Amino acid sequence: xxxxxxxxxxxxxxxxxxxxxxxxxxxxxxxxxxxxxxxxxxxxxxxxxxxxxxxxxxxxxxxxxxxxxxxxxxxxxxxxxxxxxxxxxxxxxxxxxxxxxxxxxxxxxxxxxxxxxxxxxxxxxxxxxxxxxxxxxxxxxxxxxxxxxxxxxxxxxxxxxxxxxxxxxxxxxxxxxxxxxxxxxxxxxxxxxxxxxxxxxxxxxxxxxxxxxxxxxxxxxxxxxxxxxxxxxxxxxxxxxxxxxxxxxxxxxxxxxxxxxxxxxxx
Amino acid sequence: xxxxxxxxxxxxxxxxxxxxxxxxxxxxxxxxxxxxxxxxxxxxxxxxxxxxxxxxxxxxxxxxxxxxxxxxxxxxxxxxxxxxxxxxxxxxxxxxxxxxxxxxxxxxxxxxxxxxxxxxxxxxxxxxxxxxxxxx
Numbered sequence: 001x002x003x004x005x006x007x008x009x010x011x012x013x014x015x016x017x018x019x020x021x022x023x024x025x026x027x028x029x030x031x032x033x034x035x036x037x038x039x040x041x042x043x044x045x046x047x048x049x050x051x052x053x054x055x056x057x058x059x060x061x062x063x064x065x066x067x068x069x070x071x072x073x074x075x076x077x078x079x080x081x082x083x084x085x086x087x088x089x090x091x092x093x094x095x096x097x098x099x100x101x102x103x104x105x106x107x108x109x110x111x112x113x114x115x116x117x118x119x120x121x122x123x124x125x126x127x128x129x130x131x132x133x134x135x136x137x138x139x140x141x142x143x144x145x146x147x148x149x150x151x152x153x154x155x156x157x158x159x160x161x162x163x164x165x166x167x168x169x170x171x172x173x174x175x176x177x178x179x180x181x182x183x184x185x186x187x188x189x190x191x192x193x194x195x196x197x198x199x200x201x202x203x204x205x206x207x208x209x210x211x212x213x214x215x216x217x218x219x220x221x222x223x224x225x226x227x228x229x230x231x232x233x234x235x236x237x238x239x240x241x242x243x244x245x246x247x248x249x250x251x252x253x254x255x256x257x258x259x260x261x262x263x264x265x266x267x
Numbered sequence: 268x269x270x271x272x273x274x275x276x277x278x279x280x281x282x283x284x285x286x287x288x289x290x291x292x293x294x295x296x297x298x299x300x301x302x303x304x305x306x307x308x309x310x311x312x313x314x315x316x317x318x319x320x321x322x323x324x325x326x327x328x329x330x331x332x333x334x335x336x337x338x339x340x341x342x343x344x345x346x347x348x349x350x351x352x353x354x355x356x357x358x359x360x361x362x363x364x365x366x367x368x369x370x371x372x373x374x375x376x377x378x379x380x381x382x383x384x385x386x387x388x389x390x391x392x393x394x395x396x397x398x399x400x401x402x403x
Binding site for chain 2: 067213
């Protein structure tokens with residue numbers, strides 16, 4: 001075999017391998033790690049004491065944020081005396097199931113619930129945006145999620161959202177950080193086993209924004225992603241980053257069908 | 268978050284609306300508070316967050332103190348507390364939280380107690396049935 005033949009053979013094999021792996025990815029693009037009947041919400045992996053706090057509506061500290069969110073929803077503010085309740089006609093039923101469909105594509109951009117609330121404030125209410133991860137914004141988003149409590153997650157990944165979905169899946173399977181860990185290594189392969197004192201969950205986000213005892217407050221999905229990245233000794237992205245939105249879309253999609261449980265309580 | 272200042276601290280109080288005389292009822296309370304123990308530092312500047320905790324909780328029933336507890340650093344943020352009391356008569360339940368800066372806040376609830384015949388047990392004694400008319 002001549003030198004050129006070898007080169008051509010290597011090039012061909014690399015090319016064919018690429019085609020092959022792409023085919024596998026395309027076939028498995030919409031393959032979920034967990035079947036619908038094997039989906040388990042994060043509360044099954046929490047301790048019994050934590051779960052009891054979550055299930056009692058009074059003991060659940062996240063309800064403080066929900067109540068404050070309800071007040072903010074009805075608060076008339078700014079020059080126009082506008083409030084969320086005026087547009088939504090004081091009827092929270094118009095928001096029933098809204099939280100289950102986020103993140104979604106809006107004007108060629110993928111946004112999550114918090115960003116949507118900020119857009120609403122700026123465009124429709126002529127009010128300044130809330131700072132991301134601020135108390136008021138999280139109160140509103142947990143109230144809006146709380147309205148659709150019990151409704152199954154149902155994010156759409158078709159159409160314009162497809163490229164974000166692919167990006168999110170890529171991030172989910174990408175190894176990062178000094179620990180060289182990818183999300184799927186824990187949350188797909190060894191979910192249910194112990195990591196130090198905690199059981200690893202399947203990694204669903206149906207309970208978010210959720211009350212995390214370690215931060216003594218409500219945290220958004222993006223802040224939890226940052227914490228996850230820190231655990232893998234990787235450089236976290238900033239809150240509200242497009243990549244985090246894409247990852248949130250993928251993670252929400254793989255838990256499609258789980259009922260919303262906002263505000264959940266975790267350690 | 269520790270650095271962020273929260274306004275409009277929420278206080279929550281849950282009691283049964285009515286009870287039978289002699290029944291033991293559970294009172295649940297929750298206060299929204301950072302409960303900063305005074306030993307944590309800001310990771311960037313190294314400045315210690317000043318201590319700010321709720322250190323006294325008092326519960327009164329019809330103005331009379333029935334429960335009191337002193338808290339020290341080590342109580343978690345947004346503390347939940349519950350206790351039991353015996354229902355003797357209808358009345359006003361007040362729970363007061365005092366922090367170490369002397370700021371206090373309270374929440375109240377009304378409990379109506381019935382006796383076995385379904386008649387309300389009023390906390391005051393009326394000598395005559397017509398006493399209310401006389402006042403008017």
